[in-house]
Amino acid sequence: MTPLASPLAPAPAAPGAMPPRRPPLSVAPEDGSPAGVRPHPEAERTAPGDADGFDARLEAALEALSARIGPLFARPEPRAQAVRYVRALLGGVGAGNSWRLAHRVGDGSPWRMQRLLTRARWEVDAFQDAVRGQVLEHLGHPDGVLTLGQVDTVKRGDKSVAVARQYAIAARRVENCQTTLLACYTSPLGTAVLDRELYLPPAWTEDALRCHQAGVPADRTVHRPRTELAQRLVERARAARTPFAWVSGDLTRGQDPELRDWLERRAVGYVLPVSTGHPVRAVGGVALPAGVLARGAAGHGVPDAVAPSWEWSAVPLGATGSGGRGGFVRLLLTRRHPGSGRTGHYLAYAPRHTALPVLAAVARGGRDTLRAAPRACESVQFTRTEVLTWTAWYRHTALALAALGVYAVAGAAHGKVPQ
Structure with a gap:
């Protein structure tokens, strides 16, 4: 999604009016392939x-x-205000300022918006479950992919919850920022941002007074690494019976051996990117020769079904006994452009006999989803907020995900794909 050209309309819209239509969560990849999982041929798409x-x-x-x-x-009253809040976010009003949100839906002052995030009585976790349920009713599919990523929002000052100097992935340097872990869901019926977790850096967990002032719950004042937060996102998706066959993610998640081992113990298939220098081990802990990545990139592979100028090849890393009949296998995937010599590498954990084009599609879809997600989040003010406390942040982001979910449902195929 991209924000509207004008972040703030010159005059307030009539109360209850729908915001202008905006593009879906998608991006045109650099190699020309469509974003996310390719639509199922039997799915009726919006004209x-x-x-x-x-x-x-x-x-x-x-x-x-x-x-x-x-x-x-x-x-x-707070229920109606929550719906108005979602309407305002769909309108693309610039920075997540209560005055701007109120202006977008015709409120004369921001106090209703502010009260919704702070003092109104409603359970944010149950709200998030309701949003997830609505999204999955329309986008849920057994071939779904759960994609784990991270958004780093640069901030001024240090009062907003979880803001500290830390490494920002997109900027590739240390910034004063707020880090959010995302779980996106992609299926042949569409794509949505499904869940989020706020990362609390040591600078916060080691300062009890700071956490107290920001309203951080007592059970979250102990430092929880990004690996644990990513596991929480997957566990919540599984607990909600989210239909997905694969986990994909960004390079940070791919190079996290603890996360990969955790997924394998639960027989969850994954296709995760790794860098060329990442150590690769076969089943049983045997280290592969240092040149295995280079050899995996050499020779002829299977042409990419979407971008034929790219080729995919696979190096078996061994089989495991989990996953029921036939078990799972570990693979090293290599994506190579023969003309330029550019390569990309992925570690995969998949049911035996999974076709290489299927793994390539998961890798490609995860990459495209992660490229689109930050802009989609920004368009509904997910990251551009001016809230200071823990409760306000989780409530605001739940409402922002509701806005993305409503848009995804409206843009989904009219009918379910036969399962």
């Missing part, structure tokens, strides 16, 4: 330029969300 139909489905999705979250609020 290009069907603005009126899309707006009607957007309104219907928002009404369905309102009905879902109704029982989660003690009073109807």
